[in-house]
Amino acid sequence: MQIKSVKVGELKTNCYIISDEATNEGLVIDPGFDPEKVISEIGNLSIKAIVLTHGHYDHVTSAFELKEKVNAPVMINKDDEAMMSYSTQKRADRLLNDKDKLDIGNLSFVIIHTPGHSQGSFCLYNEKEKALFSGDTLFAGDYGRTDLPGSSPPDMENSLKKLLRLPPETEVYPGHGRTTTIEAEKNLLE
Template identity: 35%
Template sequence: MKWSQIPLGVLQTNCYIVESPDKTCLIFDPGSEGKKLIKWLTKRELNPIAIFLTHAHFDHIGAVDEIRDYYKIPVYIHEEEQDWLTDPALNGSKYFQMQELMKMKKADYILKKEETMTISNFKFSILETPGHSPGSVSYYFEKEGFVVSGDALFKSSIGRTDLPGGNHKLLMKSIHEKLLFLPEETTVLSGHGPITTIGEEMDSNPFLNGF
């Protein structure tokens, strides 16, 4: 099992591809540039079987329908944001001048609780990590030692909370109670910027000191 990071779009949102040895893969946050992503997957002869969203801000969902329709695969999102895909005001595309209004189709499956999920060869835990947005979730691959954290935790930073539905106190609670409880060697695959580890952020992230 291995992962790849593909920055997409104007905001360089990190899309992650997690693949198994049999060439099946999961797609996390296909933010935009669907054709570029399809070309990348085709070149590596990968077979996507599902799309998982950490949250539904516009820069994380722009290529959802293009990828879903091309591969005929389902989309998963947390119930707190199940309406965001279809509403430009909720997903933020209405307020970003460089972005067209985004009205995606509804997700195929709604995540309603923290649980361990198994799909084909992939096994991971769903962690509810709200704060950046109400329905933010992280996907923890315990055996492989990494977590897809979306915009909750970044290298030397944390997600912004000044957008509609953001809550700084709740985000800090999510980070400390859900993410920082993971093993320190866990690799953090953030929604923007470089990767990091739980241990590195515990030691040096200025936003986490003194909480």
């Protein structure tokens, strides 16, 4: 599994381009802004999915501009689709639910619904590679804001507890800031 990250927009959202070297197939997570930067990092990969971890504008705004270029379906959780549509004027191509599987080339991801920052926030987990793409739920040393419309502090606490049960060696790729591990964040709620 190859992972490239591109910081996009004023809020420096981490957009991830993840690919399977064997098949040259990949997915893009959270192309909030700067589609030309994202396209140039995609290079000759065949993009099979554009996945939005939640509906905030800094994660979704360029999703459909990218779709025009790479011809891949845009996916989000149903609880954040309306928020996405507010920024993009578009509907999603596929709605992702908790425990859904997303297979791209030889890579397999499972959706972990993690409401709290927003109702429809989710993470993508690759069990084989021990990698978690955590959106704005879990950051290095911190977690996402819970004072926004659609936020819920108790939901965030439950979601973080769920994530902190993943294997400690899991590498965490957040929606903002640097990468971390589950091990490094194990005392986040204490």
